[in-house]
Amino acid sequence: MTFGNPHRRNTRRRRALLMALGSAVLAGTAIAAPAPAQAQPHGTLGWQTCADAPGRECAELSVPLDYREPDGPHTRLAVYRLRSDHPEARRGTLLLIAGGPGGAGKQMLAAEGERVRAATKGAYDIVAFDPRGVGGSTPTSCQLDPDDRKLAKLRGWPGPGGDIGENVARSRRIAAACDRNGGPLLRSLSTANEVRDIDQLRQALGERKLSAWGRSYGTYVGAWYAQQYPQHTDRWVLDSNDDPDPALVARGWLAHMAKGAEDRFPDFAKWAAAHGLAKRPQDVRPMFLALAARLDRQPGGQGNELRNTLQMSLYSDGSFQALGDAIRAAQAGRPLPSPAASDQEAAVMVATICNDARWPGEVAGYARAVATDRVRYPLTNGMPANITPCAFWKNAPADRPVRIDGHGPANVLMVQNLRDPATPYRYALRMREAFGKRARLVSVDSGGHGAYLANGNACGDAAVTAFLTEGRRPGHDLICKR
Template sequence: MTGVFRRQGRRRKAVSVLVAAALIALSGCGARAVTGDFSPGPASSGQAAGAPPVAPVAWKPCPDVIADVGQGQADARFSYSCGTVTVPQDWAKPTGPTFQLELLRVRSKNQTNRIGSLLVNPGGPGASGLGLAVDLAGSIPAAVTGRFDLVGFDPRGIGRSAPVRCIPNPVKDQSTEQTVDPVSQSEFDQQVTLSKRIGQLCQQAYPNTLGLFSTEQTARDLDAIRAGVGDSKITYLGFSYGTELGAVYAHLFPANIRAFVLDGAVDPQLTSVQSSEGQAAGFEKAFSNFAADCQQHAGSCPIGPDARGTVKRLLQQLKTNPIPLPDGRKLTDGLAFTGVIQALYAKSLWPVMASAVAETLSGSPQRLLQLADEYNGRQQDGSYNNEVDANTTVNCDDDSETLTVDKVRQLQSQWRSKYPLMGAPLAMSLLGCVVWPTKRDPYQIGAATGAPPIVVVGTTNDPATPYQNTARLAKLLGTGVVLTWQGEGHTAYPQTQCIRTAVDDYLIDGKVPAPNTICPNN
């Protein structure tokens, strides 16, 4: 399966070992320069000829949805409503069968001088945008929610929007428990066989539509959503994979952009091999930073001072002697590794991971298993959400690179030497798309010619979307302006005052950060 590492959610990036191994000039923060065209002028059609007009969204109360995606955490300061937008299944055949996309709107009860909708995407691919809108409403400044409706959407194939479900729960359990680094040929061949089976299951479940969940199709959906919410130009906040989706949209519909913030940049020019190796380096660096922090605070770190050696020892033990679990599963090296990966998405989780590793070594694996299950989208009843299915499908639909199983095996060995902890799993993350059965639909990439300045946010120690992607994406867009946070973890907004101020001023007033603005890690 395409790996977890290529799946980039806003606060974490999920999947499993196979699914997670098969499933980143100093200027003052207050400085502002460059003002783009933030006028609401007419949008360009840009869609396929013959596409039917988009009907306005009919918003309705949806307490059941809020209870589901928001875990019941409705905030009295906001009103919530849901609606749908209908789009062609295939934008090349605009009058053919359709998908219905689910939207959720969060509106402040104190909203004044409304600018429009702020469309948000959490990344993945596979993460639901409905929950993101609920979550962001309570965490971003009131200055933003007071001027915009927050609108989250589930992209096609995800969450409540014609969700792809083709991998049975027992198969997901099997894939998540696979060894993180299949050294023997028989172990490797077993994972090849399982990846092929997953591809076949998905092809059988969606014989005519499996290739229609690509990023370019979704980018065209995004413009339909813009029209459906009544905005002549789009205001968009995309995290992680949401930056990739945003980049494709910006190339296709540059004239339809009012303001774009892309946080946790993906470089869409990279091949799948280049992207996976970049993540191998990023996660290796993040773990080294964690280990150094553990060594520096060895007295309070339960696996200090040699955190790397301790984690390596645990993985070796679990590969040989997995720990039986009350539900019949076993904590394998694959699940333990996934729990470690989950904690590298945010520095606040480092102490949790250190304690979880220590507890597992003492025979109590519950906390490390919980991290892994959260990462994989596994519920307590043994069911999974559809993030794994969607992540695999979208990534493989997008992937135009021609690889062989033998090449993956070579990369596994090479990257194991270059990135001792993370290299082999990242190489294995390529396997799913190598054997993916359906026709690919790679997206168009290029400049956003005619778009206003687009803010591209990067975190210097982001493991999932390495920092070097930030400048590359800004350059590709042509109108990109780099905003840097010297921090740890995946994505930056709205974690620090400096980043919040820069992004909020841009979204509300069109004040673009001075080029190469750097926000310190405080």
């Protein structure tokens, strides 16, 4: 869904790739090598200065592979901390919960930590972690074929005319490879276990309560934690939310991206007309659709590479130039790049969404859904309704998805862009409804994925900062104009 995100512009674009990929369920940063940290006994942290970032501290946390067997095998999580620069003002720990699934906390802390510390005037030690299988944590892998990890293939973009035969074959291969090569760690990847890991981290930090900023898929993790451990939540910010319906979870998030692209596209159309790609904003959509269709018909057709570039570029205004360049390249007959996820990124994203809930296995049902979705939402051409490896997943979910409700402290602040391409506003309202009196919603009149400190909206940023620093939430849901 992740969610996701592009240091600030270049990192923002790479992070957007991971959030787009994760939110689309098959948005990211490059997987970094683990920072050296001294191994500690289970449940403790041995902080030391990060070798690659002297201003931050690194540690490792050992957590049970299976919480039903707490004395059984453990796995290692990489943890990172940016200490308050005003210890006299420190009021606790703020946990950053990255998107994805598959987002690395290390990258979120590197991109956002200093800015959040400055905005909150040192009110928190800012902590992040790489979830199971990610980044500096014990790695996982499905050993996927490199071609299957190309984003225009890993994501379920149908073939010309909406054919899903190749998608079905690839989904079978990926599910089989993960079952064959993933092992116990891959089978343990789930939102439920990430939530349990967060509570283990809270205890290791010595905190009775945590504050948090979760973004994209991280809002679902954060909502689940707030539901399961309400007594351990302090000030809880959920940024770029989606529908928490436990009957759908990631399958619903993926489907919603079709509407998200339609909501967001007019922002790009205005930019494109202003930068010479069309005479008028209303001309951009037919131009793009015709170009993608033309690429489909050419040998080695790259229509899906162009569509994939569009969908990911909608995450940030800063990515519009890259999309414009891709359109011009396609018009000139030049090949488009085919970016790929790493094997680790792909494994974590696929395993998490497939382990969270069962997906339908009837291929014909996906074919019908794609045919309908292509007509209703031509920009995404049926991808959000298409089949994924979860249709052939052999590992049964170990936990039932949680149902979010209004029981608990009134300490949740949601923030949401009105034109979010990955977690559309209309579905964020379902998260708001589920939380009831526990939450307030700050709606930001902006496009893109990620609202807090992301798009220069002073009203939205001030509302979140006031909550984190002073505990003040708006008295009612708030709309922040441009």
